Amino acid sequence: MRVALFLTCVNDTLYPDTGRAVVDLLTRLGVEVDFPMGQTCCGQAHYNTGYRHEAEPLARRFAEVFGEYEAIVTPSGSCGAMVRELYPRMGERARAEGRGDTLARTLAPVVPKTYELTEFLVDVLGVTDVGAYYPHTVTYHPTCHGLRGLGLGDRPRRLLRAVGGLELRELPGAEECCGFGGTFALKNSDVSAAMGADKVRNAESTGAEVLCAADNSCLMHIGGTMGRLRTGMRPVHIAEILASTEARPRAGTEAGPAGTGAIAGAGSRANGTEEPKA
Amino acid sequence: MSGTFIGMPAFPKAAHEAVNNATLRGNLRHATHTIRAKRAKAVAEVSDWAELREAGKRIKDHTLRHLDRYLVQLEESVTAAGGVVHWAADAEEANRIVTDLVRATGESEVVKVKSMATQEIGLNEALEAAGIRAYETDLAELIVQLGKDRPSHILVPAIHRNRGEIRDVFVREMGAWGRAAPEGLTDTPAELAEAARLHLREKFLRAKVGVSGANFMVAETGTLVVVESEGNGRMCLTLPETLISVVGIEKVVPAWRDLEVFLQTLPRSSTAERMNPYTSMWTGTTDGDGPRTFHLVLLDNGRTDTLADEVGRQALRCIRCSACLNVCPVYERAGGHAYGSVYPGPIGAILSPQLRGTASEIDASLPYASSLCGACYDVCPVAIDIPEVLVHLRERIAQGGRATRNGDTVVLRPAKGHAAERAAMRAARWAFDRPGALRAGQRLASGTRRFHPRTLPGPGRAWSGTRELPAVPAESFRAWWQRTRGGKDVTE
Numbered sequence: 168m169r170v171a172l173f174l175t176c177v178n179d180t181l182y183p184d185t186g187r188a189v190v191d192l193l194t195r196l197g198v199e200v201d202f203p204m205g206q207t208c209c210g211q212a213h214y215n216t217g218y219r220h221e222a223e224p225l226a227r228r229f230a231e232v233f234g235e236y237e238a239i240v241t242p243s244g245s246c247g248a249m250v251r252e253l254y255p256r257m258g259e260r261a262r263a264e265g266r267g268d269t270l271a272r273t274l275a276p277v278v279p280k281t282y283e284l285t286e287f288l289v290d291v292l293g294v295t296d297v298g299a300y301y302p303h304t305v306t307y308h309p310t311c312h313g314l315r316g317l318g319l320g321d322r323p324r325r326l327l328r329a330v331g332g333l334e335l336r337e338l339p340g341a342e343e344c345c346g347f348g349g350t351f352a353l354k355n356s357d358v359s360a361a362m363g364a365d366k367v368r369n370a371e372s373t374g375a376e377v378l379c380a381a382d383n384s385c386l387m388h389i390g391g392t393m394g395r396l397r398t399g400m401r402p403v404h405i406a407e408i409l410a411s412t413e414a415r416p417r418a419g420t421e422a423g424p425a426g427t428g429a430i431a432g433a434g435s436r437a438n439g440t441e442e443p444k445a
Numbered sequence: 446m447s448g449t450f451i452g453m454p455a456f457p458k459a460a461h462e463a464v465n466n467a468t469l470r471g472n473l474r475h476a477t478h479t480i481r482a483k484r485a486k487a488v489a490e491v492s493d494w495a496e497l498r499e500a501g502k503r504i505k506d507h508t509l510r511h512l513d514r515y516l517v518q519l520e521e522s523v524t525a526a527g528g529v530v531h532w533a534a535d536a537e538e539a540n541r542i543v544t545d546l547v548r549a550t551g552e553s554e555v556v557k558v559k560s561m562a563t564q565e566i567g568l569n570e571a572l573e574a575a576g577i578r579a580y581e582t583d584l585a586e587l588i589v590q591l592g593k594d595r596p597s598h599i600l601v602p603a604i605h606r607n608r609g610e611i612r613d614v615f616v617r618e619m620g621a622w623g624r625a626a627p628e629g630l631t632d633t634p635a636e637l638a639e640a641a642r643l644h645l646r647e648k649f650l651r652a653k654v655g656v657s658g659a660n661f662m663v664a665e666t667g668t669l670v671v672v673e674s675e676g677n678g679r680m681c682l683t684l685p686e687t688l689i690s691v692v693g694i695e696k697v698v699p700a701w702r703d704l705e706v707f708l709q710t711l712p713r714s715s716t717a718e719r720m721n722p723y724t725s726m727w728t729g730t731t732d733g734d735g736p737r738t739f740h741l742v743l744l745d746n747g748r749t750d751t752l753a754d755e756v757g758r759q760a761l762r763c764i765r766c767s768a769c770l771n772v773c774p775v776y777e778r779a780g781g782h783a784y785g786s787v788y789p790g791p792i793g794a795i796l797s798p799q800l801r802g803t804a805s806e807i808d809a810s811l812p813y814a815s816s817l818c819g820a821c822y823d824v825c826p827v828a829i830d831i832p833e834v835l836v837h838l839r840e841r842i843a844q845g846g847r848a849t850r851n852g853d854t855v856v857l858r859p860a861k862g863h864a865a866e867r868a869a870m871r872a873a874r875w876a877f878d879r880p881g882a883l884r885a886g887q888r889l890a891s892g893t894r895r896f897h898p899r900t901l902p903g904p905g906r907a908w909s910g911t912r913e914l915p916a917v918p919a920e921s922f923r924a925w926w927q928r929t930r931g932g933k934d935v936t937e
């Protein structure tokens with residue numbers, strides 16, 4: 168199966184470790200992964216901020232770059248939901264505006280073959296035990312677009328429960344939004360920050376070492392809040408937990424306390440993975 | 446809409462205070478979380494909830510598609526049953542009609558059933574200006590009126606008040622409006638309810654004119670329906686000699702049968718009751734039973750403009766259950782007043798900018814008052830995709846485009862405040878459409894990362910005021926992939 172990794176612009180630029188984790192994990196499961204270099208951004212921030220017309224060329228690029236693959240895997244619930252939920256809507260809107268079928272037809276092929284990582288693991292590969300080892304207490308925050316947009320359901324939790332050494336703690340108010348919301352975090356920063364602080368307090372109350380989610384944008388907001396509130400928790404992407412094995416522990420297994428990096432967890436992410444030689 | 450809200454600041458400014466008001470945050474958190482959990486339970490009991498939701502959506506969509514026909518049918522049925530129908534294009538016209546009708550009775554006071562439509566048009570203020578006093582009889586509405594406050598929730602207008610605050614309002618204000626609060630009133634719910642009951646009973650027995658809204662109007666029979674919990678509405682609907690109902694045109698349903706769906710979904714969604722205690726239905730007038738004169742004022746006030754918008758029209762399906770408010774994390778923290786409208790919360794964020802247009806500061810900011818988390822869509826009993834409409838309205842504000850105002854198609858210019866954002870979005874799109882440019886940007890960011898500040902000045906403070914900045918890695922994924930796997934760099 169020819170699988171393409173759609174990493175997303177945020178992960179590519181700020182969280183390369185998540186990308187490396189997905190590659191490690193899928194390779195370990197016998198999947199051949201490619202990273203098409205023509206990929207950039209799915210256009211979600213443009214679309215959701217009200218710039219649908221700016222998002223259209225990005226959607227077309229996505230369809231062009233990924234069209235030839237059998238499956239497209241992304242470690243982001245919200246970018247996955249953008250392709251699956253909103254690309255068809257963009258096509259419909261173009262049609263309704265009298266611009267014909269071209270956009271709808273261009274985007275249609277990539278829609279059903281785009282999978283969020285945990286969906287791909289559970290639904291396509293049919294695995295819940297990926298052979299991971301992560302000896303930590305973890306609480307899981309289901310991010311909104313994964314939960315309500317894609318309907319990921321209990322897939323991430325089932326995967327986490329099968330991880331060796333991992334103790335999963337239930338997060339109170341798990342289904343409440345963390346307050347990121349893309350440009351919402353800036354446009355309504357007071358409300359966003361209040362939501363983030365409540366999320367962090369709920370996470371702290373579990374006593375877990377790690378807050379896990381399937382979306383680094385939300386983790387950037389939650390982790391950034393954790394850093395400011397000086398909690399001892401680390402935000403970690405689910406891919407990094409699932410990629411971690413006894414032979415090759417990663418993602419904070421030997422990291423120092425949170426809040427030491429510019430973002431809590433950033434320090435840990437730089438650990439144990441390849442640093443550039445340059 | 447009501448003049449009370451003109452000149453409201455933009456949502457973020459209005460929310461700022463609420464977020465930092467610990468009492469308000471506590472009141473709202475407690476109230477919304479309680480009702481949220483109860484609603485979830487009441488809905489989970491119904492095995493065919495998904496089908497009921499779909500049916501409600503379809504009935505409303507069908508009615509809206511043929512609204513002209515059903516409204517004319519409604520007028521005929523109401524008239525045949527002895528009622529008089531009036532058509533009001535906007536708030537001003539509706540207020541004038543109601544004021545004239547009350548004047549014609551020679552009365553100078555009316556009792557009111559809780560009604561969103563009359564709040565939307567600012568009827569109480571208009572009546573006041575004409576020397577007519579309107580007494581709110583819904584308990585929460587009474588609290589708001591006595592406290593010279595504004596409602597902050599569709600169903601529980603005084604949700605922002607706790608029991609102690611309510612007791613203080615009763616003790617301080619009741620005397621000036623009628624029967625004073627009993628001596629030594631405490632803040633127990635039973636005592637507060639009794640004080641309100643005594644105060645209101647006097648008004649019910651005296652009033653000659655009642656004013657109401659309606660939850661549904663049945664075109665087929667001309668029947669109006671009011672759904673409530675307290676029974677105070679029933680008093681207003683049956684005791685006065687004249688009844689005047691002001692109802693938005695989108696409240697019509699084709700047939701009696703259609704109520705079967707909504708009378709199941711509305712109470713469970715709003716108060717988490719299996720069935721609401723009082724469902725009042727009346728069809729015109731009946732000799733020797735209830736009001737002898739009945740007037741129905743059909744209100745447009747921006748509704749046909751909203752109906753003209755393909756994406757936005759779904760907001761007209763709303764049955765005002767308030768489930769979306771109760772699950773909304775933004776409403777919970779910003780409070781209802783920040784929305785600058787009688788319609789707060791997620792539904793307000795999509796309804797107000799459509800009914801009023803997007804010209805004012807508050808209306809242009811409402812579509813952004815959401816993290817697009819989708820909790821509102823999940824609970825909506827008529828499946829209004831609120832996030833979809835929010836994004837659609839953001840587009841109207843940021844990029845301009847066609848809209849309908851007062852029945853005419855207008856082309857809106859992009860809003861002024863968004864010029865910098867528009868430029869940034871365009872620049873980002875340019876870079877994202879060129880992987881080489883993205884790569885160069887990443888390299889620059891990585892190369893200078895030791896000099897990156899921990900906090901940002903100016904508008905960047907909106908992020909770094911409460912959150913650490915993410916650290917830029919030494920190498921982007923793209924660069925790493927190319928270095929280790931030899932991926933071909935794509936440069937255009």
Ligand code: SF4
Pocket residue numbers: 714762763764765766767768769770792821824825826827828829
């Ligand atoms: S939008 Fe839906 S959930 Fe919100 S008040 Fe209206 S019917 Fe209820």
